[in-house]
Amino acid sequence: MCQHRPVCPSADSPDREAAVVVASHPEQGWSLLCNGVLQFEDTGEILPDGRVIAPHRALAEVA
Known part of the structure; x- marks a missing residue:
């Protein structure tokens, strides 16, 4: 996909999230990356x- x-x-690479955003829909909470990955705000x-990759955002510590 990347031109x-x-x-x-690539979509299989551990750093796949570094790909360029080609379509962004923040009102819907997702972006399409150049490597074909759909990335969600969570x-x-x-x-x-x-394949689905579960959210991996760091959890906030509770004080």
């Missing part, structure tokens, strides 16, 4: 092959 330089990390993801 620019430098090439974005940090969950759907990969191009349909």
Whole structure:
């Protein structure tokens, strides 16, 4: 999918979230990355092959 330089990390790469955003819908809570990953505001993801990555946002500490 990526057509620019430098090439974005692939959807299987651990740093896949560093890919360029090609469509952003903050009102709906998601963005499409150049590598085909759908990234949600809660940090969950759907990969191009349909695999789901659970949200992995750091939890806030309770004082």
